[in-house]
Amino acid sequence: MKIERRLSPEAMNIVRNSIFEAEGQEVVIVGKRNPEGLIDQIEAVARGNDEAAPAVHEFIERGDVLIHNHPSGVLRPSQADLQVASRLGGQGIGFYIVDNQVEEIYCVIEPVSQHRLEKLSGQKLADLLSPGGVLHRLFSGYETREAQIEMLEAVTQAYNQNLIAVVEAGTGVGKSLAYLIPSADWALKNGERVIISTATINLQQQLMDKDIPLVEKILGKRLNAKLVKGRGNYLCLRRLEDTVQEMALFSEGEGELEALRSWAGETKTGSRDDLSFYPSAELWSRVCSEADACMGLRCPYREECFVLKVRKEAASSKLLVVNHHLLFSDLAARLDGAGFDATAVLPPSRRIVFDEAHSIERSATSFFSRRYGKLILYKQLRRLHAHRGRRSYGLAVQIQKFSSRPEVFQKIPSLIQQVQRAAEKLDELTLNYLGETNTFWIRSANLKQEFSTIIESMVSLRTDLAGLLTSLESSLSTIEEKHEEDSEVFEASTVMERLSTIYSTLGDMLHYEEQEDFICWVEKSFSGNREASAFFIKTPLKIAPLMKEAVFDPIKTVINTSATLTVRKRFDYWFRRVGLGDDFGHRTLSLQLESPFAYRDRVLLAIPSDAPEPKEPGYQDFVSDFVLRSIELAEGGALVLFTSYRQLQETYDYVAPALERRGIAVLKQGAENRTKLLGRFHGDLSSVLMATNSFWEGVDAPGESLKMVIICRLPFSVPTDPVTQARMEAVEREGGNSFMHYSLPEAAMKLRQGFGRLMRRKSDRGVVLILDSRIVRKSYGKVLLSSLPSTKRAVSGGEEVLREMEDFYYP
Numbered sequence: 015m016k017i018e019r020r021l022s023p024e025a026m027n028i029v030r031n032s033i034f035e036a037e038g039q040e041v042v043i044v045g046k047r048n049p050e051g052l053i054d055q056i057e058a059v060a061r062g063n064d065e066a067a068p069a070v071h072e073f074i075e076r077g078d079v080l081i082h083n084h085p086s087g088v089l090r091p092s093q094a095d096l097q098v099a100s101r102l103g104g105q106g107i108g109f110y111i112v113d114n115q116v117e118e119i120y121c122v123i124e125p126v127s128q129h130r131l132e133k134l135s136g137q138k139l140a141d142l143l144s145p146g147g148v149l150h151r152l153f154s155g156y157e158t159r160e161a162q163i164e165m166l167e168a169v170t171q172a173y174n175q176n177l178i179a180v181v182e183a184g185t186g187v188g189k190s191l192a193y194l195i196p197s198a199d200w201a202l203k204n205g206e207r208v209i210i211s212t213a214t215i216n217l218q219q220q221l222m223d224k225d226i227p228l229v230e231k232i233l234g235k236r237l238n239a240k241l242v243k244g245r246g247n248y249l250c251l252r253r254l255e256d257t258v259q260e261m262a263l264f265s266e267g268e269g270e271l272e273a274l275r276s277w278a279g280e281t282k283t284g285s286r287d288d289l290s291f292y293p294s295a296e297l298w299s300r301v302c303s304e305a306d307a308c309m310g311l312r313c314p315y316r317e318e319c320f321v322l323k324v325r326k327e328a329a330s331s332k333l334l335v336v337n338h339h340l341l342f343s344d345l346a347a348r349l350d351g352a353g354f355d356a357t358a359v360l361p362p363s364r365r366i367v368f369d370e371a372h373s374i375e376r377s378a379t380s381f382f383s384r385r386y387g388k389l390i391l392y393k394q395l396r397r398l399h400a401h402r403g404r405r406s407y408g409l410a411v412q413i414q415k416f417s418s419r420p421e422v423f424q425k426i427p428s429l430i431q432q433v434q435r436a437a438e439k440l441d442e443l444t445l446n447y448l449g450e451t452n453t454f455w456i457r458s459a460n461l462k463q464e465f466s467t468i469i470e471s472m473v474s475l476r477t478d479l480a481g482l483l484t485s486l487e488s489s490l491s492t493i494e495e496k497h498e499e500d501s502e503v504f505e506a507s508t509v510m511e512r513l514s515t516i517y518s519t520l521g522d523m524l525h526y527e528e529q530e531d532f533i534c535w536v537e538k539s540f541s542g543n544r545e546a547s548a549f550f551i552k553t554p555l556k557i558a559p560l561m562k563e564a565v566f567d568p569i570k571t572v573i574n575t576s577a578t579l580t581v582r583k584r585f586d587y588w589f590r591r592v593g594l595g596d597d598f599g600h601r602t603l604s605l606q607l608e609s610p611f612a613y614r615d616r617v618l619l620a621i622p623s624d625a626p627e628p629k630e631p632g633y634q635d636f637v638s639d640f641v642l643r644s645i646e647l648a649e650g651g652a653l654v655l656f657t658s659y660r661q662l663q664e665t666y667d668y669v670a671p672a673l674e675r676r677g678i679a680v681l682k683q684g685a686e687n688r689t690k691l692l693g694r695f696h697g698d699l700s701s702v703l704m705a706t707n708s709f710w711e712g713v714d715a716p717g718e719s720l721k722m723v724i725i726c727r728l729p730f731s732v733p734t735d736p737v738t739q740a741r742m743e744a745v746e747r748e749g750g751n752s753f754m755h756y757s758l759p760e761a762a763m764k765l766r767q768g769f770g771r772l773m774r775r776k777s778d779r780g781v782v783l784i785l786d787s788r789i790v791r792k793s794y795g796k797v798l799l800s801s802l803p804s805t806k807r808a809v810s811g812g813e814e815v816l817r818e819m820e821d822f823y824y825p
Contacts, residue, residue: 017119020079020110021045021053028056030116033083036061038114045079045110046355047125053079055356061311074329075362076205077125079108087113089120099123132203136170139195148232161607165192168605169573173200173365176570178594178602180371182579184609184803185770189575190225191232193367197573198229198237200365201332207363209334211341213370213377214712221335239333242324242360244340249274249284250303251315256501257300260407270297284320299393305359307508312499329361336360338368338377345564346381354568364570371574372763373711375591378557379737386519387539387549388437394516395434397509398486399427409506410489416497422489429482436475443468444548448538455736456526456534456550469524476520479513486510523550531555535736553737555744558593566598578766580606582800587759609803616779617772617805618822622812625787628727634661637726637785638668640812644724644783645669647820650678650700651780652722655710655768657729659684662704665726669702678702683709695719711767714774721780721823723772728786728798729764730757758794762801769802781819 017026025045032041039061046055074080080102089111091099099109099122108125112118140163142148150156165181172179173196183189197208212218218241226239258275270293281288286298303321316322328334336344344359352358368374399408406427414423447454447464454460487510493503526534533553538546554560565572579588585604589595594602622640626633645652650673656662662683670680679698681691683705692713695703699718703709710729713720731738742752750756772780782805789795790809808818 015119015121017112017117019052020119020121021116022048025053025056026116029081029083029112032056032058033114033116038085040082040085043081044074044356045081046075046353047077047079051127053081055353056081057356058311074102074105074107076106077127079110079125081110081112083112083114083116085114087118089113089118091120091122095122131206133174134170134196134199134203136167139166139170139199142195142232143191148234152228152231159186159188159610161610162188162192165189165575165605165607166195168603169193170196172571172573172603173197176601178566178572178598179574180579180585180588180594180602180604181573181575181607182585182605183575183577183607184611185577185773186609186611186776187607189577190221190369191229193369193573193575194221194225194229195232197365197367198226198233198235198333201237202233202235205332206365207332207334207361208365208367209336209341209360209363210367210369211336211338213338213373215337216712216714217369218335218337226333226335237333238331239335240324240327240331241335242328242340243285243287244337244343245303245305245308245321247286248303248320248324249278249281249286249301250307250321251278251284251318252309252313252501253303253307253505254278254301255315256505257297259412270294274301281320284323296393300397304508306511307505309499309501309504312504314501325357325361329357334360334363338370338374339381341366342378342381342564348568349560349564364568366565366569366571367573368575370576370711372576372578372588372767374561374574375557378560379553382557382560383551383553384519384522385549385551386516386523387547388441389541389547391437391513391516392434394509394512395430397505399430409502409509410486412502413493413497413500413506414489416494416500416503417489417492418494419492422485422492425485426482426489429478429485433475433478433482436471436478440468440471440475441548443471444536444550445538445546448536448548451734452538453734453736454536455739456523456536458527472520472524476517476524479517479520483510483513483517486513519550519552522552531559533737533740555740556593558591558595561593562597566593566601577609577770578763580801581759581762582797587755587763590755611773611776611778611803613773613803613805615806617803618781618808618819619802619805620781620783620808620815620819621787621790622785622815623787623790623809624811625785627788627791628786634664636812637661638665640783640785641665641724641726642669642672643816644722644781644819645673645678645702646676647816648722648781648823650702651718651720652702652724653695653709653713653715653720653771654702654704654724655726655729655771656704656706657727659706661726662706666704673702680704710764710771713771715771716774716778720772720774720778722783723768723780724783724785725765725768726785728761728784728788729768730761733757753794758797762798765798766801781822783815783819 021029029043032043041058042060044057044059045053048054091111095111102109103123106126109122111120111122143158143163143166145158161183165183165187168179168181169192171177181189183192197210200206201208210221222239222241226237230237254275258271273291274293277289313319340359347358348354354364355362397409399406399410410423410426414420417423447468490503490506490510497503522529523534529552531554533555535551535553537549537551539549540546579585581587583606625636641654654665666680666682673680677700679701681695681701681703683691691703695701696715696719733739742756745752745756769782772778772782789798808815
């Protein structure tokens with residue numbers, strides 16, 4: 015058999031190098047075939063013998079090939095080879111044996127050829143939800159929703175024709191079932207994996223606990239769907255054991271670490287979510303799994319690895335549920351060289367569903383941004399060397415015993431101190447420059463003369479950091495060969511790589527004028543003890559090019575859905591932001607479906623037209639008083655949304671004492687974590703929740719627990735925010751109007767999200783109160799109002815609005 019007919023020259027070289035790195039021992043390799051049937055992608059997944067093959071075959075896709083070498087040069091398959099080949103052959107996977115020189119090949123079994131895809135029947139799937147269908151037999155009171163069936167048919171078309179579907183489905187349409195049923199049917203019929211990505215944990219839990227089990231009943235088939243979380247959610251047993259050796263590292267004491275160690279011996283998942291307590295951020299960062307700290311095949315705990323178990327489960331599943339951040343990390347790895355046919359962070363897929371698609375730009379912006387702050391730096395420096403009393407500890411202390419010249423490590427502590435002093439100085443100068451402001455954009459037009467001292471300080475820090483990196487690299491080069499793959503040495507190399515990344519990020523900041531596609535900016539942040547520090551951030555100006563390259567070009571079917579994708583009934587704004595331009599017109603299918611809820615009968619939109627505008631005197635006094643009177647009228651059950659924490663605090667200070675005297679609990683964002691706050695809000699029907707930003711979406715509190723949503727100020731982005739400012743200027747450069755084409759559409763979509771918190775079930779009823787009179791006084795208010803569902807309206811003076819609200823609540 016000619017090996018050239020099976021493997022590309024590049025693939026042969028990779029296999030040859032993998033065998034060389036294993037010192038000629040057996041290596042188990044997965045090969046991916048190109049459309050011509052030639053293996054051109056290679057990944058070594060295990061070292062050992064035939065016994066290793068069963069442990070890795072779940073990573074392999076139908077049509078792939080498992081390759082391993084016989085060091086003896088005799089390619090005749092052993093009995094173990096034949097057993098493995100038989101198992102894999104039943105899954106459509108090939109099995110090849112090569113010699114160590116990768117010159118000869120024995121094909122024990124060939125992989126299946128690419129099979130013809132079976133198209134879905136839109137009619138058959140629609141019948142499942144129609145009168146007399148399976149869903150009606152499962153739930154006799156189920157009401158057929160024409161909009162849901164229309165969406166299901168559009169999603170089905172997108173799968174059959176490799177389209178990009180964009181569906182705005184109002185609350186109550188039932189969009190989850192509308193995309194899950196064709197997605198599941200496609201995966202079952204064609205064996206192709208579908209990835210469903212969401213923005214919030216709440217939706218992930220709903221899909222896994224409620225919607226997917228229902229789809230299994232509707233289709234009458236098991237889906238084996240898996241929820242995949244980022245590896246940082248899982249314990250790394252190797253890092254845990256390394257940390258146990260340095261118990262004194264943690265200021266929280268040894269008890270928490272011992273509790274983790276005890277739990278590690280009992281847990282089957284290793285997931286932080288399964289812990290009975292929430293470990294400190296510092297401790298968890300030391301023991302969690304991280305991609306760059308993973309030893310892979312060399313790890314002594316590989317067989318027990320929790321992440322590896324999750325990856326195996328994901329590889330065996332054709333329906334994965336993830337969050338946007340994890341999906342973008344996978345797509346970034348693919349753009350970085352992993353390709354779209356091999357496993358990267360996630361198993362490969364050419365079919366993706368983005369639920370909560372309105373948040374794609376925000377999620378991608380967050381993921382692709384790079385940050386530097388002294389706390390990020392100190393975390394890595396403490397891993398190298400630190401003190402407690404007179405005792406020194408850290409990786410530099412641990413690994414010097416493996417060195418042929420341990421004295422070279424003696425310089426590291428003083429170099430670390432030098433870097434720390436430089437970082438402190440940079441942080442102090444930057445905070446002084448910020449003064450009372452929280453952000454600034456690093457660009458020549460914005461900077462005062464004093465910024466030159468920050469540049470000088472950053473240069474100094476970078477120089478000191480380079481000195482530390484040089485010394486660390488030199489020290490690591492003295493490690494004796496027999497210790498080069500020891501855990502502590504690997505961790506030290508990981509820290510060095512992370513310090514190198516910090517060095518590069520600082521370099522980008524120094525050359526801010528050359529970052530044409532990025533925004534370099536500074537943000538003041540506060541730690542838990544309210545201590546301020548400065549973060550330097552590099553953010554992509556646009557995510558559209560990334561979406562085009564990572565999603566819309568390579569992915570065959572992309573479903574995008576949300577309750578809020580349009581402005582004034584048009585998708586234009588969202589299309590521009592994510593890069594769905596004319597290039598994809600022939601592949602794009604868009605559909606807008608109204609909510610079936612009776613908003614006109616069940617929701618009152620109340621706007622006191624005599625409210626002072628936000629910049630006018632008396633505005634805050636008006637807001638505080640009106641919020642108090644409105645909540646008293648409704649007897650609690652209110653969500654009060656703000657655009658700034660300062661206004662939240664001022665309003666809270668005014669209303670909380672009066673409401674609590676009436677037995678109405680007032681909850682405030684920041685007092686507890688989000689999950690606990692929402693749990694208390696749901697549990698106490700008369701309680702009030704005051705919140706900003708993230709609470710404008712993802713709050714699902716049907717029934718009596720939420721009967722009033724108060725929007726204190728229209729949610730325009732702060733124009734001085736560097737990212738907002740840069741993106742507005744980019745719109746102007748391209749000939750657009752930054753207010754009409756960016757600020758206003760952004761505000762309209764966020765306003766719709768806030769409005770949408772009220773009515774989550776068709777039986778819900780209540781008031782949305784907007785205390786920003788600009789929505790009726792300014793011409794742009796018509797755009798905002800036209801983006802909201804049609805409801806009853808009370809637009810009048812404040813006293814009249816209160817009377818109309820009272821009539822609505824107590825007819």
